Amino acid sequence: xxxxxxxxxxxxxxxxxxxxxxxxxxxxxxxxxxxxxxxxxxxxxxxxxxxxxxxxxxxxxxxxxxxxxxxxxxxxxxxxxxxxxxxxxxxxxxxxxxxxxxxxxxxxxxxxxxxxxxxxxxxxxxxxxxxxxxxxxxxxxxxxxxxxxxxxxxxxxxxxxxxxxxxxxxxxxxxxxxxxxxxxxxxxxxxxxxxxxxxxxxxxxxxxxxxxxxxxxxxxxxxxxxxxxxxxxxxxxxxxxxxxxxxxxxxxxxxxxxxxxx
Amino acid sequence: xxxxxxxxxxxxxxxxxxxxxxxxxxxxxxxxxxxxxxxxxxxxxxxxxxxxxxxxxxxxxxxxxxxxxxxxxxxxxxxxxxxxxxxxxxxxxxxxxxxxxxxx
Numbered sequence: 102x103x104x105x106x107x108x109x110x111x112x113x114x115x116x117x118x119x120x121x122x123x124x125x126x127x128x129x130x131x132x133x134x135x136x137x138x139x140x141x142x143x144x145x146x147x148x149x150x151x152x153x154x155x156x157x158x159x160x161x162x163x164x165x166x167x168x169x170x171x172x173x174x175x176x177x178x179x180x181x182x183x184x185x186x187x188x189x190x191x192x193x194x195x196x197x198x199x200x201x202x203x204x205x206x207x208x209x210x211x212x213x214x215x216x217x218x219x220x221x222x223x224x225x226x227x228x229x230x231x232x233x234x235x236x237x238x239x240x241x242x243x244x245x246x247x248x249x250x251x252x253x254x255x256x257x258x259x260x261x262x263x264x265x266x267x268x269x270x271x272x273x274x275x276x277x278x279x280x281x282x283x284x285x286x287x288x289x290x291x292x293x294x295x296x297x298x299x300x301x302x303x304x305x306x307x308x309x310x311x312x313x314x315x316x317x318x319x320x321x322x323x324x325x326x327x328x329x330x331x332x333x334x335x336x337x338x339x340x341x342x343x344x345x346x347x348x349x350x351x352x353x354x355x356x357x358x359x360x361x362x363x
Numbered sequence: 364x365x366x367x368x369x370x371x372x373x374x375x376x377x378x379x380x381x382x383x384x385x386x387x388x389x390x391x392x393x394x395x396x397x398x399x400x401x402x403x404x405x406x407x408x409x410x411x412x413x414x415x416x417x418x419x420x421x422x423x424x425x426x427x428x429x430x431x432x433x434x435x436x437x438x439x440x441x442x443x444x445x446x447x448x449x450x451x452x453x454x455x456x457x458x459x460x461x462x463x464x465x466x467x
Contacts, residue, residue, distance in 0.1 A: 121447050125454070139370050146374035149381075155412055156373050162421060165366065169373040171408060176377035178405045183384020184392060192385075201381040257457030260432035263416035264453030267433055270409040271440040273402070282403050283410035290411035294419050303411040310407025314400025 104220035111214070112227030115207050119150075120235025125261050126153055127243020132253035133161035137244040144240040148233060149205055151175045151269050154262055159300035167300025174307060182209040189213070189221040203229025206269075278319040285309045428466035432457040 102110075123144065130140035135157065143153050152172035159168025183204045189212055192200035208229035215221040250256060274280050286306045293302035313319070364372075392398060417429045432453040439449035460466040 118445055118447050122450060125450065135366065135370075139366065142370055143374060146371075147377045149377050151409065151412075152373070152377050155408070156370075158412065158416060160366065160369070162415075162419065165364065165369040169369055169376065171412070172373040173376040173380065174404060175408050176380045177401055179377070179381045180384035180387075181392060181398065181401055183381060184387070184389045187385050188389075197385055198382060201385045202378060204381050204384065255458065255461065257428070257432060257454035257459075257461070259416070260429040260436075260457035261450050261454040263413055263429055263433050264436035264450045266409050266412040266416055267436050268440055268446050268449055270406065270413060271437075273406050273409070279403065279406050282406050286407040286410040287414040291414040291418055291424060294415060294424055295422055299422065303408060303415055306411035306414075307404055307407040310403035310405070311400055314403040315396065317396070317399065320399065 104215060104217045105223050108211070108215045108220040108224035109227055112211050112224050112231060115211055115228050116231035116235050119207055119232050120239045122150070122265070123236040123239025124243035124246070125258060125265070126150065126157075126236075127240040127245075128247035128250060128256075129154070129243075129253060129258050129262055130157045130240070131244045131247035132250075132258065133157040135160070135244075137241070137248075140240055140244040141237065144237045147172065147176075148202060148236070149176050149179060150236075151206075151266070154265060155303070158262060159303075162299035164298055164300025167298070167304055170304050171300065174304070178206075179204055182206075185209065186212055186225060189218065190225050200225075200229070203233055205229065205232070207232055276321065278313065278317075278321070281319055282310050282313050425467070428457040428460040431460060431466065 126144065127140050130143065130153075131137065135143075143156065147153055147156070149172075152175045155171040155175055156168040159165060159171055183201055186200070186204050186209055190200055203226075208225050211228040212221045212225035215224045247253070250258075253259060270283060274283060286309045289309060290302045290306035293305055296302075297305065392401070413433070417433045418424050418426070420427075435456045436449045436453040439452055444452075457466075
């Protein structure tokens with residue numbers, strides 16, 4: 102198949118799957134005490150699923166300021182994506198802030214999974230802009246529906262939020278270091294829950310990741326052999342790029358691995 | 364701070380961080396250590412969020428229908444089910460267990 106058409110097709114399928122999940126964000130946001138406009142502003146302006154769910158979770162528990170911290174810290178990975186995406190997309194002028202805004206797990210994954218420069222650009226823009234539109238429409242639908250739903254627990258929406266974080270975490274559990282960090286952080290957050298104000302347990306437990314990251318405890322030994330960061334392809338860096346949302350993205354990651362190994 | 368203030372503050376912070384990725388010299392974060400630290404920070408945050416979302420109720424730990432629901436989702440993620448399917452299955456599991464009165 103023509104690589105550009107393939108990028109389109111992959112982008113559109115990721116857009117549909119991801120946007121559908123915006124419904125549960127809209128409904129949960131309303132259940133957390135936000136009004137429809139507040140949910141919409143988060144989806145339009147913050148536009149990063151994990152950060153949005155983390156924020157409304159903290160707000161629901163009464164810890165809004167900690168929610169700002171969690172959202173921002175979770176958003177840090179987008180900066181990492183931006184550094185990779187700008188090499189393959191190269192947005193100029195007014196397009197640069199637009200590209201930055203739609204640089205998220207999914208658009209990065211689809212772009213980097215393509216092999217030709219034009220297909221990479223197409224994959225990035227179709228996925229990024231498509232999800233922005235779909236995610237916002239779904240948020241609006243979910244928020245309006247959420248008012249009618251009543252107790253979100255009755256529909257299992259609280260479990261859906263927990264499951265969504267599992268889904269974001271799953272593709273990142275590569276290697277014992279990541280698994281150990283995840284286990285320790287989960288235990289720490291649960292243990293701190295009764296002791297700290299709402300929202301803070303997650304922020305404090307995140308120190309586990311920072312400390313292990315800086316010291317590289319349990320880490321692979323050959324990590325110092327990194328490729329030239331200025332290289333046009335930067336494929337080895339892409340191996341470490343965390344998995345995107347959903348199995349579609351996971352497959353992209355593997356494609357990329359094969360490509361890099363070839 | 365009102366809820367609106369928090370929403371705008373958090374949104375602008377996340378947006379600014381995205382722009383940062385296009386503004387900073389790549390070399391700054393492209394070394395193994397900052398890359399690894401950012402990745403493990405994300406792992407750490409997500410794992411903490413899983414625990415709090417699955418077990419937390421206010422400032423108390425509770426075991427309710429969310430635990431089996433999350434296990435169902437994890438099983439589906441393990442067999443590469445699509446994201447939306449696993450999340451919907453978790454919601455359905457919790458809703459069903461509550462409707463049947465088998466879990467809180």
